[in-house]
Amino acid sequence: MTGRTVVFLESNTTGTGRLFMRAARAEGCEPVLLATRPGLYPFAEEESVRIVEIDTADEAAVLELCEQLARDTELKGLTSTSDYYILSAARLAGRLGLPGPSVAGIETCRDKQLQHEALRAAGVRVPASLVAGTPDEAASAARQLGLPVVIKPVGGSGSVGVRLCRTEDEVAQHAAVLLSRTLNERGIPIRRMILLQQLVQGPEYSVETFAGEVVGITGKHVSDPPVFVELGHDFPAALDEADARAIAAIALRAVAALDLNWGAAHTELRLTPGGPVIIEVNSRMAGGFIPELVRRATGIDLIRELTRRVVGKEARLGRNAAGHASIRFFVPDRSGTLAALNGVAEARAVPDVCDLSLYREPGFTVALAGDFHDRIGHVMTASHDAAAARASADHALSLLSVALA
Numbered sequence: 164m165t166g167r168t169v170v171f172l173e174s175n176t177t178g179t180g181r182l183f184m185r186a187a188r189a190e191g192c193e194p195v196l197l198a199t200r201p202g203l204y205p206f207a208e209e210e211s212v213r214i215v216e217i218d219t220a221d222e223a224a225v226l227e228l229c230e231q232l233a234r235d236t237e238l239k240g241l242t243s244t245s246d247y248y249i250l251s252a253a254r255l256a257g258r259l260g261l262p263g264p265s266v267a268g269i270e271t272c273r274d275k276q277l278q279h280e281a282l283r284a285a286g287v288r289v290p291a292s293l294v295a296g297t298p299d300e301a302a303s304a305a306r307q308l309g310l311p312v313v314i315k316p317v318g319g320s321g322s323v324g325v326r327l328c329r330t331e332d333e334v335a336q337h338a339a340v341l342l343s344r345t346l347n348e349r350g351i352p353i354r355r356m357i358l359l360q361q362l363v364q365g366p367e368y369s370v371e372t373f374a375g376e377v378v379g380i381t382g383k384h385v386s387d388p389p390v391f392v393e394l395g396h397d398f399p400a401a402l403d404e405a406d407a408r409a410i411a412a413i414a415l416r417a418v419a420a421l422d423l424n425w426g427a428a429h430t431e432l433r434l435t436p437g438g439p440v441i442i443e444v445n446s447r448m449a450g451g452f453i454p455e456l457v458r459r460a461t462g463i464d465l466i467r468e469l470t471r472r473v474v475g476k477e478a479r480l481g482r483n484a485a486g487h488a489s490i491r492f493f494v495p496d497r498s499g500t501l502a503a504l505n506g507v508a509e510a511r512a513v514p515d516v517c518d519l520s521l522y523r524e525p526g527f528t529v530a531l532a533g534d535f536h537d538r539i540g541h542v543m544t545a546s547h548d549a550a551a552a553r554a555s556a557d558h559a560l561s562l563l564s565v566a567l568a
């Protein structure tokens with residue numbers, strides 16, 4: 164292989180991974196995907212992306228391979244589109260003298276305890292929180308904070324393991340479940356600590372920032388507690404000017420405090436009667452198809468702009484549209500074997516629907532877990548009118564149903 168290359172250290176297994184590979188090519192660079200289990204990425208073959216099997220947890224081995232690649236080709240950048248690997252990718256980019264985000268910033272951000280301490284020290288409003296390493300410590304932390312509390316792993320994403328606990332028994336039980344886990348979804352060892360937080364009440368929003376600028380605010384629809392499954396998003400969120408200003412301001416302070424102004428960040432918060440309170444800052448672009456909503460609503464392609472940063476170019480955040488986009492996720496109301504998915508043609512025919520995707524087929528076993536895995540499809544709408552985008556998405560979703568055996 165010769166010419167310009169970009170290394171992807173693992174990737175998202177869903178849509179975004181493929182889009183990043185295409186974006187690299189649009190910038191004149193051939194993507195090279197490094198993966199421990201190449202089988203996770205069927206899209207790589209479909210896109211004719213070179214895939215190298217290597218233990219991606221072994222940073223020294225990855226560095227050696229990349230140094231070789233830098234001798235054989237013009238290595239322009241190294242990144243990861245997977246939450247689990249962005250820290251390692253940032254470290255490797257630094258070692259190779261390639262553009263990349265602050266390693267310290269990502270390190271702080273990816274540990275929810277460190278992140279919480281950093282935000283509090285910077286005077287950014289966060290919920291009162293305590294950490295625990297045993298179920299007993301968790302019960303005592305819950306007493307100090309006052310029930311109910313939200314419990315979550317210190318490292319994690321996709322709402323996996325995040326739960327509202329209303330009694331001390333629930334706290335001890337859920338703590339025991341989380342603390343018994345030793346590996347995350349990718350088989351990477353995890354720190355066996357949990358974070359307990361006071362429940363923040365109010366509608367949820369996320370702020371999509373890029374290179375220290377607010378790209379927009381997303382309105383989130385989250386399931387009822389005790390679990391918090393993201394069920395939909397509206398971009399831009401319906402907010403009055405004062406609330407939008409307060410939300411943008413706290414997110415900008417949070418990402419600056421965490422040193423995340425190089426590329427994309429995604430800040431989740433709830434708007435309480437006393438103002439916005441940060442739930443969590445992610446040192447990466449939003450998931451859940453939010454970048455696609457942003458693109459449809461504003462014309463800003465966050466995937467392309469991040470790829471430009473990775474290969475050392477300036478991002479261009481100029482808007483060329485002022486539209487609205489919404490997404491609703493399809494979640495079955497109980498577990499079972501998927502016998503049929505109904506109403507698909509009718510939902511597709513709803514005005515403003517621009518995408519309807521189903522991730523599962525008949526025969527799939529639905530085992531509701533209370534996190535993002537519960538979502539089996541989505542419907543997306545785009546319109547020049549905010550209310551129309553939202554109403555069409557709600558209506559199209561209402562037409563979908565499953566038969567479970």
Ligand SMILES: Nc1ncnc2c1ncn2[C@@H]1O[C@H](COP(=O)(O)OP(=O)(O)OP(=O)(O)O)[C@@H](O)[C@H]1O
Pocket residue numbers: 290313315319320321322323325360361362363364367385391431433442443445
């Ligand atoms: N202290 C809290 N008060 C109210 N809601 C909370 C609190 N902590 C978490 N949540 C809810 O749980 C969701 C997931 O929490 P959190 O973002 O900390 O976990 P995560 O696994 O990193 O999820 P994601 O990858 O979706 O950001 C939040 O979006 C929010 O709806």
